[in-house]
Amino acid sequence: MTKRFIPILLSLLAFLLGWDLLTRFSGIPNFILPSPLSVWTRFLKAMSDGSLPRHTAITLTEIVLGLIVGVLFATVVGYMLAKSRSLEKVLSPYLVASQAIPVIAIAPLLVIWLGDGILSKVVICALIVFFPVLVNTIVGVRAVPTALYDLMNSLHASRAQILWKVEAPASLPVFLGGLRIGATLSVIGAIVGELVDAESGLGFLLQLGDFQYDTPMVFVAVFTLIALALMLYGIVRMLENKFLKWQS
Amino acid sequence: MTKRFIPILLSLLAFLLGWDLLTRFSGIPNFILPSPLSVWTRFLKAMSDGSLPRHTAITLTEIVLGLIVGVLFATVVGYMLAKSRSLEKVLSPYLVASQAIPVIAIAPLLVIWLGDGILSKVVICALIVFFPVLVNTIVGVRAVPTALYDLMNSLHASRAQILWKVEAPASLPVFLGGLRIGATLSVIGAIVGELVDAESGLGFLLQLGDFQYDTPMVFVAVFTLIALALMLYGIVRMLENKFLKWQS
Amino acid sequence: GNSKSANEALTHIRLPMGYIPNIQYAPFYVAVEKGYFKDAGIEIEFDYKFETDGVALVGAGELPFAVVSGEQVLLARAQGLPVTYVAAWYQQYPVSVIAKSELGVIVPQDLKGKKIGLPGLFGANYIGLRALLNAGELTEADVTLDAIGFNQVELMAAGQQDIIVGYAANEPLQLRAQGIAVTELRVADYAQLAANGLLASEKVIAEDPELVRAFVGAFLKGLRFTMDNPDEAFEISKAYIPNFSELDANVQQQVLEVSIEQWKAERLGYSDPQAWENMQNVLLDMGLIAEPLDLSNAFTNEFVP
């Protein structure tokens, strides 16, 4: 258990050392690339004054809700599209389109329709999570071996049984790959929403730090985002380890 | 051939009609949600004065370069990580981290390191393309049936032959799924870069239109982005149709 | 007297503007078109990137100058960025609180108990609002702030916001052009705050003061010309603003008029020390800076003719 983490720890140390040396010798000023120590000091400060936990909690809420909504929609729609090529042909242009629209372009519409509360951020986050999970659901379900459908049909299994006993487990590896991507992107999704109307969350902290030239604060926010992304990614990896044991 | 497109055309007509009715009866002012006609007029104008083709060409260049760089890196790194779980363990935290950093937070660093030109936009685009392709490369290569490795090894095939004759075709369905996601996201990637440092490209047109309250222009830019995304998505779908015939 | 001979290489300067191409930048465009920069041995390249990125790059010595708003200078110096404000452009802080006419918001006190929409809880809009509230002896607790992004005009037009914060030369004009009657509380009418101007790195000031002088001089010439010949300046600027033909020429004309109003000064480019004191007090009050700075390094009138 502990042994497995040694290479990661070593690489982390090397990263910190490299970063520290970079700030010392590259000539890049501290307000553009702060030193590890100044970021750490700023972190402790933001922890003790409670601002970091508070804003992190807000962002995390948005992320979790966005993930849930995005993954649910993507799974349901993806399954439907996997089953019907004609439906896919009609819908996929719109789904692709939804991914190519920059939030800034429709920010006024979003705020008018969804308000400037948590809802618009959850929707933006869900929209970003949606696509990778959708595509991988389609790819995963399409690749289910036909032999297993034959088996289930010979047993007169119901649609639901085929779904749960064959399609779900067989497409799980690819689906979880999509979830890995979606979970990682969800963090950026929530932040993009917060950048549009900044009043709270890590996106706000980030923008505030930027505005105040408090670059260590910006880095604290970025590292918190990274920690959130790693946590979500780690959860998906745990699911993979649990459910895909049969594969390795 | 023509018949296949009828449902798509019908759905497009329905979309345009719905949009038109929305602008007529929802009470949302034209400068927030312009009518289809005003967007079309603005489009013709932007075509005839040459601004749309020029900026589109710039963005498209960034996208194509970003896609090439992102996909190449993702494929190579993904293959290496698929082959070595310990390498994956050490590297993946950094790769996940790279996806959680908002561009706004490191914009000055990007400018210092990569300059103001096209390079920074290509890198930002490549970074966004990278992750879905990476994850799906890993998932795809990990799922290659061991029986096929046995076959190739019994023939004393070289590493390169195994790669090209087994791993590449066997992982292609999942890999192309990643490419579908990456190609779609690449459009946003280029735009994000252009928004930070706006001087040309569709991101610039978009921001300009936004600040000038020229909403039809914003919509023209958005539809151009959508067209680019659909084109790229379509290319990947064509590759799928060509190379994955054996699957359906 | 800094003009170099035409065949001598011009100094190339990339200038972060902090906003998209806009008629407000007429003085810069004029200074280019009229050859003021060229005469000063300078070739300008406008760079419309984010304001804070421009300041950071000037602070890092990557770029010599940037166009910035007043509070940026103090915020940057508070973090140790070696930058100095070398010429004032706006004499009035350009932010306004804009309310629908029927609300009858005439003085800052009228804001009490109201909901106010603003882009976010930072930035010039927020600072301007706080200064205005201070002037009306109100605190943030007396109003409800609603962060809505840069969608003030849209949300007011859609009826979702009745009071917003924006730029005097932008949102009120746009709203009136949409046929919405609004009243305006200009921050500048209640508080004298350091506003937009030219920022230089300490590096360029130390190493090449003549360049700074030449740059400031050329800009102020452009400013002077624009204020004296607004119509010609307007015509000149058109070429610099993409899609200008799509814009409502009337509104653009008004933007320039209102802006010129805000530029007026006895001595163009001069920074009023009191305005900097005031700005510092607002920032201290807001907690955006922790302790008073040595303002003498933050701005200088040394390069203003």
Add this chain to the structure above:
Amino acid sequence: MPHTSIFTIRNLSAVFQNDNGGLCALENISFDVKPREFVCVLGPSGSGKTTLLRILAGLIPPTSGSFTFGRGEEPSIGMVFQQATLMPWRTVTENIKLPLEVKKIDEAVARKKTKEMIELVGLTGFEDSLPRDLSGGMAQRVAIARALIHDPDLLLLDEPFASLDAMTRERMWTELSNIWQARQKTVIMVTHSINESLFLADRVLVLTQRPGKIKMDMEVDLPRPRKDEIRYTSRFGKLAKRLRGAIE
């Protein structure tokens, strides 16, 4: 001579679409199967035996012709596919238990029944093994156990004993005979072994080369129970010779 058939097949044909005009796998097949009859199907490779079973199981529709079940209702089916078709994510126990899950049998009952079946096919000790850890013959035995566990009315067996050693195969013959005699079952079994068909069947159908037509429909009037010694009887030899003649 009228008799109640469990199903009736009339003029059945199966054509697979391909590039040059369709491949005719079965042509004009007609036969009846009586309740509790044990029918073996022999025929050259590619003569449509598997296709026939797949049609009977309802997995593919016939291109033309009809096939009806005697009592009107579809019988419950136990099928052994030519390839073992196990679910790679399920253990031996879970794979065998599948039909009971589909029929929503009480879990405790199912466990007990599964245990019995595992013993029957000689896989004790491998209850929790995954398919990838099984030998070819073991996988086939799992498939056999799975086909029998839910006590189906109709058994469709596609070369179920092909990869079993002589001893195991003969044990399986006996078990299958016993099951078939003790319960009310109809069996249709594809095999390549003349011995096997004579040892088990009431009737043997021989198909011709592609396209498969019925070349021979032979009653096997050997007394039951058939012991190993029956192979050395002259009746057995005569039937074997007739079959061998038909197969050539």
Add this chain to the structure above:
Amino acid sequence: MPHTSIFTIRNLSAVFQNDNGGLCALENISFDVKPREFVCVLGPSGSGKTTLLRILAGLIPPTSGSFTFGRGEEPSIGMVFQQATLMPWRTVTENIKLPLEVKKIDEAVARKKTKEMIELVGLTGFEDSLPRDLSGGMAQRVAIARALIHDPDLLLLDEPFASLDAMTRERMWTELSNIWQARQKTVIMVTHSINESLFLADRVLVLTQRPGKIKMDMEVDLPRPRKDEIRYTSRFGKLAKRLRGAIE
């Protein structure tokens, strides 16, 4: 009596790791194979026959013991796996051609050779079919053709004829005999058929129940070429009886 062996196997054991302490598939196997010898391996299901072939092919390392090639260098191998193991994205022609591609044989020569092999295994007309459109026996014949096409020194055949009908199987026997006699080949073939082993082999090894040990190592001193009639000779009957005795 010293003889030059093509390979020598000494005290070979194979243990698969599992949850309860490892499963011993092969225990203490020692034998020699002479050049051009045709060895058949019989044994109950799960006795380690496939494992033995996989070790000989170098696909898995033995847990203990040694196995060395006579002339020091590894022979080129043609292998038929227990499952057909075709590449689903390759046509019949392309699947059969694979070993020639791996050996970088000139394309025109390869095409010609492939055509011959397709004729040999009776698949003319299916050159461009994909594996999913083949019957079980046809897939197996593709695998046989692929194993023979590159004229390997050592053939490792794992129940290659299991799903072929009697006629096709006998034709394959003859072809295999011819190839083996005409070219300098060593063959090790797993089978469950006593007839098959006596018809083809110089020597038959019988393995015990798991863990597989060598129970019998019998010379087959029947004269060659062996015609169908040889089955009815008393020598054949005697050898068959000895084998049957060993297998029980």
